[in-house]
Amino acid sequence: MKIEDLIKQRHSTRAFIDKPVSETIIHEILDIARYAPSGANTQPWQVAVITGKTKQQISDSLVEAFQSGIKSKPDYAYYPENWRSPYIERRRACGLQLYQSLNIDRKDKLAQQQQWEANYRAFDAPVMLLFFMDAEMQTGSFLDLGMFLQNLMLAAQNKGLATCPQAALAEYTEQIKAILHYPADTILVCGMALGYEDVDAAVNQYRTDRETVATFTRFFT
Helix, strand or coil, rough: CCHHHHHHHHCCCCCCCCCCCHHHHHHHHHHHHCCCCCCCHCCCCCCEECHHHHHHHHHHHHHHHHHHHCCEEEECCCCCCCCCCCCHHHHHHHHCCCHHHCCCCCCCCHHHHHHHHHCHHHCCCCCEEEEEECCCHHHHHHHHHHHHHHHHHHHHHHHHCCCECCCCCCHHHHHHHHHHCCCCCCEEEEEEECCCCCCCCCCHHCCCCHHHCCHHHCCCC
8 A cells, every 4th residue: 555545544433343463463463563763873762562451450540540530640741731722722623623523512521431441441442552761862752753753654554554642542551661670760651552443433423624834834935
């Protein structure tokens, strides 16, 4: 498949069929993703592939923390403290599309909470991926990891798999690091759901808008 088709077809998938992903395919995808560029060839990414009982343990721990009202404590701030235009409008539109696809009313806080908990189960995908970096790495390494993640998602798309990159899986870092025995001073950057898409699920049908090139580009001659 052409690279432009892979890029345009990739979307965040939030419903998966009950079909395992073989370790061989996961290895093949990671083997492609590792060719991402990185500053001074640091290759800062560290990947944890979570399935089976360990995935269930992590999911249960995150859902329990959320339901107990434990304040999330990520290793870094993903979003701005103060939202302004145009970002706040884009955020609201994204959330509205999600809830509308699930027929969740904006006043139905219980249904919204239950949908949010699905984040901590990686939307019941068979594979949860978690991405770490050593604590001494700086902002540039986040860019490197982002390019690695895009490689990974496109490689997965090319093999008939679906993905959803997730900041939510990095909200309760202490619980995850304790279960996986990762050093406390590592940075848990994000997670990702990986599996085979449920193409009939309504939540997988909507697509968020993208700005035109003219909106975000200035040409200088």
